[in-house]
Amino acid sequence: MRTLAALTRVVEASATNAPVLVLVEDAHWIDPTTAEWLEALVERLSDLPVLLVVTARPEFEPRWRALSCVDTLQLGRLEPCDGTAIMERVAGGKKLPRDIADRILANTEGVPLFVEELTKTVLDSDLLVEAGDRYLAIGPLPAIAIPSTLQDSLMARLDRLSPAKETAQIAACIGRVFRHRLLAAVSGAGRGRLDDALSQLEQAELLFRSGAAPEATYTFKHALVCDTAYQSLLRSRRQQIHAKIASALEAEFADVAETEPETVAQHYTIAGLVAEAASWWLKAGQRAMTKSANREAAAHFGKGLELVVTLPASEARLRQELSLWTAMGSALISARGWGDPEVLHSFSKARELAERLGDKTQLFAAVRGESACRTISGHLRAANALANQCLTLGMELAHASGDSGYMLEAHHQLWGVNFYLGNYKTSGVHASQGMAIYDYEKHRHLAWGYTGHDPGVCCRSFSAQMLCICGKPDKGVQQSREAVALAERDSHPVSLAQAQMALSVVHLMRREPHDGRLWAEKAIAVCTEFAMPLLLGQARVFFGWALGGLGQLDEGIRQMRDGIAAIAATGADMGMAYYLCALARACGERGEASEGLALLEQAFDTLIKSGSSYQLPELLSAKGELLSRLDQGDDAIEGSFRQSLAAAREQGAR
Template sequence: MLGEAVGLSRFDARRADSLSALVGRQEEIDLLLRRWNQAKSGAGRVVLISGEPGIGKSRIVESVLTRLEDEQHSRLRYYCSPHHAHSALYPLIVQLERAADFEPGSSADARIDRLEALLAPATKNLTRDVALIAELLGVPSDGRYPALAISPQEKREMTLNALLNQLSAGTVQTPGLIVVEDAHWIDPTSLDLLDAIAARAANLPLLLLVTIRPEFQPSWIGQPHVTLLPLGRLGRSDSAGIIDDVAGGKPLPEPVVEQILSRADGIPLFVEELTRMLIEQELLREASDSEGLEGSRRSLAIPATLQASLAARLDLLGAVKDVASIGASIGREFSYELIAAISALPPVDLDAALERLTASGLVSRRGSPPQASYTFKHALVQDAAYVAMLRSRRQQLHADIANTLIESFPALAETQPEIVALHFDEAGRVREATDHWIKAGRLAHARWANREAANFFERGLRCLATLPQTRDTMEQAIDLRFDLKTSLFPLGQFARIVGYLREAEALARDLDDPGRLCLASVHMCQTLSLSGHPQDAVKFGRDAHRLAEQLGELSHRISASLFLGLACFSTLHYGESESHYLNVLELLDGDARLRQFSLAGFPAVTAHGFLARIYADQGKFARGIAHGEEGIRLAEAVDHPYSLGIVSWCFADLLASRGELNRAVVVLERGLAVAREWNLPFLVAGNSGSLGHAYALLGRTAEGLPLMEQALRVFEKMGHRFAQALFLSPLGEAYLLAGRQADALRAAGQALTLARENGQRSGEAAALRLLGEASSGGSSPDQAEGHFRAALALADELDLRPLAARCRHGLGKFYLKAGCPDQARDELVAAATMYREMEMRFWLVQAEAELSGLPDSLLHGSHNPV
């Protein structure tokens, strides 16, 4: 496990007597202890403790942890922060650094030693995991662990798997307890890891406690091993118990208690802070007769809100309040080193101020200066200290913090540039903020943290828009939009991408910049192809191709040909598509075929894969098989999972179309395993959907249908309309094979509508054939012939020979059922002839079997070769 988190709680740093008693939560504590007992037995549990700010979520967690101190178990705690809501894996990074216990100023070599000791007990590949975690923490490996030659996406998945395996390993010897606090501020990558932990917890001796605000709704709420524990406000008697505890057990005057109860309205933190504030204001005084505390004769100035009460407590601290404001500008947690570098106070005065701030209970301390760190008691305390400042003071502090991070904490500034960007942004230093947002976005994308990267790029774009529109800023604005496309594309955010690319195109035209205009058109061509706008994609692709040829830049020529080939494939311009993919292979002569050109997949592999698809649709199977096999060979040579997943999907679809189903299954099962291992959602869906279709054709519909249905859901969620149209007709065919005719008709109708909307004429022909198959055995057989004929006419027009053969095969079966043996014979003979010419043996056997059932008199004298 990644280290015992003893001493890491913000409660641990506070004196026990500074915490008020926990009252009114016994039912919740009992439930959590029951879940712990269940988890210890191996039936892992997840509990989401939900409530509004100040309701006591962390206090309940602390109470449970205290009760479990005498039980043997491993324990980890993670804290999320609003300042780091888009910093990938921030809670994990903080925990790793603390667990490794790096010595201040220690060398990289010494830190690597600590990481080895930390990770070794739970890893099966120490070299790989140390390299990954060292890079995550910004620790140079000094050559001991060379950087892994893998893509950002592969690195992300390896890192998440390494972290997940470390977490799981902690439950091998003893039960595990993991606490994630303030998960409503969790960054997207950490949320992915939390999702995986929550799923895995069901089969581990593990209790996962997560504190959240009600607006946070993770996807695993409602699962059998997950409990949602909402916290309500306290009743009057429990609130009075807190007042009594804070007042030292001495009775308060009834009017005072009534006012506190009325204002606090059952929020524990508000009850506690109001009581402390009144005591500190000396509006309450201890009676000389020791009978208790009595109210002052003058009117009590009781704040109306929790925020106001916290502000009032800070006001009572006098000059110390300025130190609190500096800390609040840094964040929920701040180090002694950083605040000392920013504060103008002499060290002795700063130490005294921090000590008084800690004694007030508003801030807790861990460690001793100069290695101490401080944490505000609650996010609301930090907010109160922050908003109390004038805007000019806040801006100056943020500028000081940003400059100090760069000058005095360069390692942190390099590994977390978004923190520097945030402070420059808040300081109104727009130029510096823009540069650091861009740096943060590119670093996040390099870690395949695409949601975080997109957020940083968008913040950079907003800053850039406030700067004068010079040529440099306009060029940067275009490049930022390209960065946004790169980050949003894996997320399927096509509408947002198109919007940014149209802006980039307009800016490039204003600048008369053919290079950037070419790239804008390339990106637009790819995006529109996959989002179901192939005709528009062809237009942009041809523009990109023309510009690329004029510029002569190899990378531009490769990208333009590759994506124009995809657009032409989508619109059935097969001749043009073929020529562009062959052009890619010509441009990538020799060792150049082993270059990636900053694309998601190796272009040579992609070209071979799509050439296999083109030749499959045309019935030129021998050519297609040659390209498919070469694509597989190249993908293996470059050892690139994404490329292997793409070419496996394309090649296997060719094999399935020809009827080599068992071979297709082998290729797809391997492609699916690779896509799952590397968490490539698009390729998981593609390979699993095609695998499901192959299973269905082999009679394994019970296995195939769930795979196809899940693939379609993924494509719908990602907005891949092109892929949706490709899969709906095969899904309908699988429904027919399973005897689910109504579902088949529904899928066929959806496929036809989507194909026509997308301009995918091959998809339209496939959907019409499916409508014929589904109608011929249903209540509208009279419509079946029309569907088959329309599909056949379209297939013949487009030279889709395998599809045309299957249309004739379907017509033959329809005529057999309709009692039209002459017409049945003609269509079945035509289908069998085409199957034989294209060596589609799987379908040929079926057609020949149906022909053999016809009377000899019909076959005699016909051109049937059977």
Template sequence: MSHDVGAWLEHLGLGRYAETFAQSGVDFDLLPDLSNSDLKDLGIARLGDRKRLLRAIAALMRTKPLAAIPPSTSEAERRQLTVMFCDLVDSTALSSTVDPEQLRELLLAYQAACVAVIDRYDGHLAKYLGDGLLVYFGLPRAHEDDAQRAVSAGLDIVEAVVLLNRDLSKKFGIELSVRLAVHTGLVVAGEMGAGGAREEMAIVGETPNVAARLQSLAAPNALVISSSTQRLVAGFFTYEDIGVHQLKGVARPVQAWRVTGERLTESRFEALHPGRPFPLIGREEEVNLLLRRWEQVNQGEGQVVLLCGEPGIGKSRIAEALIERIADLPHARLRCQCSAYFANSALYPFARQLIQAAGFLPTDPPAIKLNKLEQMLTESGQAVPENASLFAGLLSIPVASHYPRLELTAETLKQRTATALVDRMLGLATRKPVLIVVEDAHWIDASSADLIAAAMDRVQDSRVLILITYRPDYVPPWSGRPHLTMLTLNRLSPAQAADMVGAFAATEALPAEIIQQIVAKADGVPLFIEELTKAVLEAGLADGETTSGRAGRLQLSVPVTLQDALVARLDRTAGTKEVAQVAAVLGREFSEALLTAVLPPKRDALTAALDALVHAGLLFRRGLPPQNNYVFKHALVQDAAYGTLLFTTRQQLHARTADVLEQQFPEIAEAEPQLLAHHYAAAGIYDRAIAYWQRSGTRARERSNYVEAEHAFTAAVALVPQLPDQARKRTELDLQMSLGAVYRALRGSGSLQTEISYRRARALCEEIGDADRLLEVMYGQFVGAFNRPKLHDAELYASEFMEVAQIDQNASALKVAEYLIGSTAFLLGDLVRGRQHLEESLRVDNVDHGRVNRYSHGQYPTWPLTYLAWTMFVLGFPNQGHALAAEAIAASRKGSEFYYAMALSNGCYLHHMCGDCAAVEANVARLLDLAAKKGVVFRAQMRLFEGWTRACRGAPEGGIELMRDALAKLVATEQKVEHPYKRSILAEICLQAGRWSEAEEQLGEGLRLVRATDERWYEAELHRLSAELALAEGDKVNAEVKFRRALTLATAQSARMWELRAAKGLARLWREAGKIDEARALLAPVLGSFTEGFDTRDLIEGRALLDELA
């Protein structure tokens, strides 16, 4: 009974008093306290109504309390179910015109006709609802084509009723009509009810209600289906669109179709996951191609084959066929399995392969694992100490003092590990040919993809074949290599499919008509063929059992989707389903030890269940007892088993799995925090999930695996709203700070993602009142604005930072604040003020260097030294500028590899401004390897300088193209700081190469950016280069105007280096015009103002020109 007073009153026919009760605050629990006087006070004047209410209240008091719902003794499941609702037309009128005895006989005949049809299609008559029938297709046992069965049954019931009417018309003078509807949807199915009214196969969900409401849309003797059913059976019937309808009690409108009849079916199945059919039929051409590539490998010509195909098309079977064909030949084989769980775990497939190759056992202590690792390395001809240390780090094996400590940065460690993995492949190849199979590359992690690219480039002259399988929706990043073959699998022809059916059937002789039906339904997909043939064999429809009824049933047993086929297979493996469901929670691959810990039945029972699942083709077994590992035949087999679990059951199993991993398998918990995060998140234990995602992200970031780190931190942030209020803000603040740092490294400080992370972090800091973390956040916001560049926003952030530092009298923060103000002033062209603040920043002492490092995100002192170096050069102190730049690089070596790389990159600016091609070239050479691992901004910047060095070395065309491409990539990012300067680099080379229109384009864009952003430190140089362009084009008047503009700007900024360059250009122009005295008077004082840098190109050229003017 509802505990809603309004509903209770409606039930009594007194709903008009509901508002009165509500306004008076009378809840259900107060009803027993009400008296006749109380009811009068409520305004219930009618005596009869008060008496009815008092009687109903008394009945409530005699009613026992509702019993708690007992736990189900038969576990419920989530299933896709097709429901048919069948009802007689005008049955009420029939009961008033026909004698009850005759009516009973008539209804029994009607029911018998319907049940005969339902039985024929193996449906389940769930309930008689008066003169209606509720029928399930897919429960208690699923079929691959339940929707088609339901629709066919509906049409046959109409025919059966029409045939029945012949007898009814003669006997009773009556003809019956029926309305039918079919709908397919999700239900929860299982035992429900209490006491003697328990129902074994009850269903809960919207699906039966939709079917019942759809029935009202059907005309007499007609069948209506929903769009969800129509999509599953589209090719098998003809239809009439009867529109979209808003059904009572159904939230969303439903598209309805009237089924007008059957038609010759046209199969359109698509496989859902790779299969491994026993016979190999119709794939000889593909296998022979692989064997030819293997022959080339044996001749020392390394090969790569990319094998693409839709799920279930046979990629894995072809790989297995190659393995079988070369099994007796000397070779080494490395199988690397990518995983959906570990798509963001760096080098996971290779780490997993190392564990298998080394033969690790779960019980092995670290020392034993290291011994096995050393043995494996010896066999591949690799140096043991260093490589063992690298691989031990990858596998999270503690080395203690076993090997010398590797003093490497995270990025170098990652690169060295990847190189060692490739070296292992090549080392094995020196002894015998090597086959490397990388399966399911559509789930590959970014670091493994990079490793494969590196391996591909190195195996060309080695005895190595790399075979990679992937799905069509994945775009492999490895194409374009001369030793690479791309192979796409097509479906089998009808003749080939028929041969495959015969091979599967083996000694069982199937009738030709059944084989034809399987071929038509399978549509050339080997996995579908396999599943259909097994279903036929298990149903016993072999030789001698080909009656029309049995054959007709078979045509409906073909799977419409792989999901249905796999659920049917699970239903057929009696007694093993719970094991398959629990295993599905563990993952695609699982150990028997973990399964036993999570689901601890009797050992013999578990082993028998696993044996049955292997025998049924749902699992593969690897290894020997007691270290058995099992693999779901494909990920979609796992998905099908997992999908049948209730959400609550899933949560409980994920929670138990996480708990077992932590307590009984701590080495897995330590090595694979993302796995624990997955289980805890699925269990709804969000604080633990977030903690493990944080651990995973931090580890990835420390190893410079920024893509994996981004995934981990983003996953953690997504779970934050699930936390209690008191923990939410502090946790999200930590995550947003980490995510902001990752975005800066991956996409640049000026990226929108970086801005969003720091903006959110600032709001959290202010809500929490954490002033210390607020400084870190403000620094992040400053860097974002600085790099976009929104320099006046950056000024505001710098001022706010200074204000907080001064209020708190925080010397560490003051040191950073001076740098922020100084670097912004530099970009704005206020060079003198910029110098003052930058020098003051370096002078501030009595600071906590740890806090300085934290406030500046590790950028101090590299960045202030860099900007001061540029400032001093432009102000006319090149020697001091170079000294400061060298100091910046030296300081960066003490930090991460990322900041060292940035210091070298920043050094390129100064060397370029000095015209020192050799120095830029040296820095670029040191940076190219690093650039491949950094974000797009860093890589493009390196390519820009690389193009400039090429042009300086006499290859302007190639250099210009490289620079244009680099600039295009930079423009596509949100980090646009220093773009006027970068435009000028290309403009100057175009000017020297005579490509004047391109030079004009770049200079014009550079000046536009100056106006748009107020980044003016290089503005004078842009005007000077524009003057040089005008001079090259013969426009001396315009050239003089632009030289004067450059000179005025430089003088105003105290930018003596730019002033000198503008003065040299204008002096040359005046010399040609015969204005020697004016030229000398212009140039001499500028040169005389310099106190250092006399050996630089600018001053040497200036002195030479002044001598010519003497």
């Protein structure tokens, strides 16, 4: 994602100097992350001098296709004159007999690749002879077998190249692009025999080569050539070859296995080696997470889970399943948001398996994740109970292993859940413990595990907000800036967006809407680039809040409403009362105090349902302000403000 985000910035920067052409070929094969990037690119380039050309098969139906700035050009079939031109080019400028040329045009139906391949099939048949500027047929037309489909034509050409056909089949199992060294390791053919076969395939223009053997890389001319060679293998033979490829990658090509574990996983999957495949899908997902490709990571973990449940019941199977469920939960947090039901399901399954196995390390991760999910979805009492269980497990594991990360993550969950319960003093104690334990070099890896963000950044962000709530706004700004600086060291997307939003909130608490808007905009940019729906919704609420403070009430209210709707769509409820309070105040500023009071009722209901007193003083104060706008009577107004002061004293807020 960082590479794609950088590419977007390069395109935008280049377009400020001159018109830019961007070409994306074969978009029907792109991965989910690249598809999201392409959609974002289309939307961002609508006002720039950029021509984006995307080629794809008809089944590619992106959402952005309906945008007004997008035109779709459906490529038609070749006219007969164009097909004839291709035939003559393949034939070296010579004409084919008219009846054979007509038969080729009829069979190929204007498909360029088919015209080219069928012409080569006819030329390779040895039933034509050169005669000056043309070819002549040796016998009558019925004696010349002209395949009726492209696949038949390609297969006929491969059949004539035996034994090079077997080399093409093995290569097709590797993929459309393959390395000479890997093919040699899998085929078992001697160097001379292999090179002869590859040379034949090159001369037949079925393969293209880059570089010199044994470091050469080969590419099948077209995906259909690769598919035809692959489909000509029996299923049992395919499985044997895929098993050899996976084994060779693992044993002899560590560079590929390390950087492309999904390739090894796919070969083991097709080979039917389920346990090995599941293990490599786990590795593939873990690597994708380190690159913030969380949707791909979740897909990899999902493939592993689909496989592992087909294994016979055993402790080894349960351990594989446990690792995959825990990892799935972490990936889905960033891809869909903490409140998504699938995230909770993943961690709940992991907790169940860890308890069955008596695996306290995995149980810690599962309980940590489930507590976070229940916090975000507003089930704070259950979340708090799990967080305290996490602390007990963390102390035991830290003592046994000497790894302080367990205690750091236990405190991490406790400062979060207590903050949203309104227990600011308790939350502050745990945040202080987190800052004391955190060591960048030792603990930075935690950003890619557990709940998917850096605990060092998080404890400073929460501490900053608590300092503001408790009447120390200057220290709050300082703490929040430290969080941003720490997040920028690794540019971990979730951690960075959280730190930027926390700084935005701190400025908004200080009634500094200009700075609040600046940091909310930065967070929106990160959340958009890395497709983080929950955090994007939160950032839009803060952005709208800042706009309202700058006098842009209409747009500010629209942004807040859209942000709140986006948050709710992820299943999250954490902080919702505060967001509704900010929206209620903005409505009051616009002269819609009754609407504001209705929103506050929703906010109070949210607190009651979750058992929280988070920002209760703010809600009561906002109620007093709105009642005063409606002139509802001094007793009611004064009562709200008195309740606000009492709640603030109880929480230690100012």
